Amino acid sequence: MKLETNFVFNKIKSIEFGILSPKLIQKMSAVVVTSSELYDIDGFPVDGGLSDLRMGVTDPGLLCKTCGNTIKDCPGHFGHIELARPVFNIKTVPYVYNLLNATCNSCGRILVSDNSLKKFSEAILSAEVNEGVRKKTKFVKAIIKHAKNVNVCPFCKTKQQKVKLEKPYTFVQGDQKLTPIDVIDRLEKIKDSDLQFFGLSPDYSRPEWMIVSLLPVPPITIRPSITLENGQRSEDDLTHKLTDIVRTNQRLAENIRSGAPEIIIDELWDLLQYHVTTFISNGSAQVPVARHKSNKKLKTLEDRIKGKEGRFRGSALGKRVNYGARSVISPDSFLRFDQVGVPTKVATEITYPEYVTDINIDRLKSLVKNFNSYPGANYVITPDGIKKKITENTVDNIVDELKPGYIVERHLMDGDTILFNRQPSLHRLSIMGHKVKVLPYNTLGINPASTLPYNADFDGDEMNVHVLQNEEALAEVDMIMNITHNIVSPRHGLPLIGAAQDYISGCAMLTSKDMVVDKETAEFLLSNINEVVDLTKKKYTGREIFSMVLPDDLNFEGTSTTYKSTKDEDSLVVIKNGKLAHGVIDSGSIGRENGSLLQFLFVRYGPEVTAKFIDQANKLGLMVLLKFGMSVNLSDFDIPNAARQEIEKVFEDLNKEVNTLTKDYDDVAESKILSISNRIRIKTRNIIDAYINKQNNNVESMIISGAKGSTVNLIPTVGLVGQQMLRDLRISNGYEGRLTAHFKKGDNGLIARGFVLSNYRKGLNPREYFLHSASSREGLMDNVIRTPISGYMQRRLSSALQDLKVMPDLSVRVGNKVVQFLYGEDGLDVSASDKGDLKI
Amino acid sequence: MDIAIFDSRLSPKYRVMSTQETDEMLAKYNVLKRDLPKIKLSDPAVKQLGANENDVLEITRNSQTAGEHNYYRVVVK
Structure with a gap:
């Protein structure tokens, strides 16, 4: 079989989905399955069994009785089971329900008057041609909804008795149960010309085909049996389910033939209905789940197609790779x-x-x-x-x-x-x-x-x-x-790769104003970054050491994170001819999403130089910390008593203000109180800033260099934790009229509504701890809820934009279609610009 | 419709391009008319300009990045 000869060079214009008719099932069937036995005593497939060789072969060496091919070339062939009594297909039940209620009980016409039908007919046709299938489906739904509520047939004037659906698959009219046979009778009465109003077609989807009277048996190639190591055969789940169906079907047929009592036949019929249902879908509501002996769910036809591990998301779209x-x-x-x-x-x-x-x-x-x-x-x-x-x-x-x-x-x-x-x-x-x-x-x-x-x-x-x-x-x-080519982000033109935490602390320590290292230390530092330098002096400043990792012809001026908080002119970065004249190298120069020096190097010197510099600077920072050490002490969080008293005074003063407000408490007062609690926080921050020890304080030095933390983190740690909020309001629920038993009813003061006066260093009392936990939990919940939502939004956005590309003429297009005539309207590559600006 | 939409400060500047200008623009971007962004004939701006189907509009918009930039849209039914 040559592959090329099988190519079809025609464009697909449209696809029509339909329902297999019993006629077609018979026509495509290679065998009528009648036996629930799979193999005879010698281990050969039984004729008319579920492994009949006419349905294809899964064993190497055997020949297919239908096409004569071996396992390699036989595509597999369908068989069918002739059900003794028809059963519902669980997946078509909702449609059958609609059809039963939208058509006349006696004449089978759709319950819509002739005049309206003509209008609808045209509307459906034009909707499909002009606005697509989706619009047509909308029309169909509307017509069905309308027809379902008609009580007298406009054609034969019969009064309609509505059919009720008792889930999962029992139809009841009045007090009479409709069997699948009754339903087929009803559906067969529906005129071909009425089918279009249900979105059906007489050629591809007659409604009576929705009820299973002939069950197609999928080829063995789709449900191969596996031979276990001990020589035992293990059959596919589908085969298991099919044997159940065949067996039940046989018993049902026998009982009907021998004229057994109605109850027994009905019972078997129900059982057959159950087996056919769980063959198609094993998760419908109110249908017991069919299981293996080991209590494992049987994999049904639906399971193969549906969901994450189904054919589409799991097989067709899910690519797996080697290497x-x-x-x-x-x-x-x-x-x-x-x-x-x-x-x-x-x-x-x-x-x-x-x-x-x-x-x-x-x-x-x-x-x-x-x-x-x-x-x-x-x-x-x-x-x-x-x-x-x-x-x-x-x-x-x-x-x-x-x-x-x-x-x-x-x-x-x-x-x-x-x-x-x-x-x-x-x-x-x-x-x-x-x-x-x-x-x-x-x-x-x-x-x-x-x-x-x-x-x-x-x-x-x-x-x-x-x-x-x-x-x-x-x-x-x-x-x-x-x-190395992607150090600078295409989003904002800042480096995504750079120093963080320890690396920044180390570099900032090395390049601080009075850092001097002796020759041995210099040797240690430089040998660790593979920098070969002749060391002639006895002592080196830290800045001299750092200069050795800079390109020799580098001239750069930049600000530093240290300068922002200390306003010390000496910490402004100035590099002349590859020498760090002065300045502290911190987050502002080499920090990720921050470092202007990295960004400058990347644009001027390219990826290789920048990459080498980042590695050397990071290593240098690390080695400095290794050599000199850096740890934090509880006393780093100390503030003098004077500061403590100042904070307390701020609270007392403003609390007095709050207390006057609560006397005449309303929404306006509440918003005023909120702004007061905010003012306490701001004033506390200023007090901490003014009083906290800045020398020999490693927590402060980390904040100043931008390595980690900010003064915001200091407020609850050394000052006061402040107002706890739920949904942007002061905490209010709990006991009747108060938060907990600690407070008086109707007290709307700061403390009574969740203001935490303690700080982390001192520790919170149980009442404060409880309230603090309440608002932390809100944060955690928000995070859990928002993450998947924003993740899916991001996914939809990127899926919508993934085909956009920038052409050589800098226009943005999808295929040939223009979206933007000049990329970003200015044609600039953000990653090659200076924070979005072009500095020439 | 007698609202002067072009008087709004939020409205960009619209102009119907001449055939020659259109051809030059299409050549500049090496693009076919059907690949241009579209604007409906029923768009208020098109109505006000009195443009016809297949006309190309030059739209001058304010831009955060470039100050001002031109956009071209072809009128469709």
Whole structure:
């Protein structure tokens, strides 16, 4: 069978969905299934059983009795079961219900007058042509709704008795139950010309076909049986369900033939209905779930199609890849930020296909020889495309025959380019190119500096590695996707990769005004960042040390986070000819989403220089902290008694104001009280700012350098926690007229409505702690509720915009359609600009 | 409709382009008329201008990034 001959070169104009008619089921059926036995004593499929060879083959070697092909070419063929009594199809019950109630009990016409029908007919037709199927469906629904409420047939004038649906599949009219046979009779009366008002068509979907009288049996290829290791056969869930159906059907047929009492027949009929229902869908409301002996749910036809693991989302859209690895990530500051620490286990499993050339043949030969350890190779592909596994037995031959033109699938090695990804992949920086560093661990190592674009942390996060398999992909990743090329964000033009926390503290400490290190320390610092310098002096200032990682011709002036809070001129960054003249290097220069120096370097010197600088600066900061240490003390949160008293006085004064307001309490007073509690917080902040010890205080130094924390965090820690709120209001519910038993009824003062006077350093009393927990819980709940909502909004937005691209003429288009004539209306690449501005 | 919509400060400047201008613009962007953004004939701005189907409007809008920029829309039914 040649593949090319099977191509059909026609464009699909439209698709019509319909219902299989009993006629068609019979026509496409290769066998009538009558036996619930699957195999005879010799283990051969029984004729007329559910594994009948006419329905296709799943065992290698056997030939299909219908098409004569083997397992490879036989597509499988349907069979069918002739049900002794028809049953409802659970999925069509709602439609049948509509049809029964929208058509006449006796004449079967739709319960809409002839005049209106003509109008509707035209409307439906024009709606489908002009506005699409969706509009048509709307019309259909409206007509059905209208017809359902008509009580007298406009054609034969019969008074209508409504049919009630008792879920899941019992129709009752008056006090009489409608059997599937009765329903078929009713549906057959509906005229072909009335079907269009129900969205049906006489050719593709006659309503009576909605009731199952012939059950199609899917080919065995769809429900293959598996032979277990002990030789036992295990059948597919569908086959299990079908045997139930066949067995029940047989018993029903026998009982009918022998004239058994009505009750027994009805009981079996119900059972058959249940089995057919659970064959199609195993989760309908009020239908007991069919289970295995092990209490596992049976997988039905619906389960195969529906939902996340169904055919569409799971198989058709869910792409799985080879040459990928996934593991927990761990921080490793000794990796470069563009590296990934790959476990040896992974590196020996995942390979890169390298072409053998005259230049690399010796190296590759030694890798092949070393196949059973690292670094080695797993497979060799000959120029004819034959893949050979390297084993103890084949090594020698393969090494001998290896010559240019062969491909060696060698282990991952240091410096290989890979793709690194963390889900959810919300923006393009969620997957970037990194370099491999093979390490003897079990987790993927990543430098903390590159966590921000992935939004990764190390509380158990897992990330994925993809190994590229050809030079073209490799080149593309190295030139475009590499993390060093994406240091600066395309969103706001600031670096996403840079120093954080310890790195900033360290660099700020090193470049502070009076930092001087001796020669030994300088040697220690510089040797750790691989900077080769002749040290001639006995002492070096920290700024001299830092200058050694700067490009020699760099001239830069910038502000620093330190300057913002200290207003100390000395902390303004000035770099002349690669020397840090003065200034503190902190978050403002090298911080992520902040550092102007990084942004400047990236635009002026390019990715390589910037990447090297980030790594060296980070390492330098780390080593400074290692050498000099940095810890916090409880006394770092001390403020003098005078300050304490000032805060207390602020509270007392303003509390008096509140107390006068509560005497005449209303909404206006409440909003005034709220603003007062805000004023207390602001005044407290100012007092803390004025009094807190700024020298030799590592908490303060972290705040000043922008490494972590802010003065906002200091208010509840050393000052007072302040007003606790629920839904932007002071906490009000609890006991009748008061929060807890600690307060008087109707007290609307600060404390009585959730103002916490204590701070974290001193500790909260139980009452305060309770109220504080109440408002923290609100925050947690909000977070849980909002995260999925905003996540889905983001997903819809990116799906809507994913096809937009910027053309070479800087216009934004989808295909050829223009969306914007000049990208961003100014044609600027944000990542190449200075915080969105173009500085020339 | 006798509201002077163009008097609003929120309304951008609209102008019907001549055939020659249109051709120049299409050549500049290497784009076909049908690939341009569309504007309905029933749009108040089109009505006020008295533009016809297939006319191309030049719209001068205020821009946060560029100060002012031009946009082109073809009138469709």
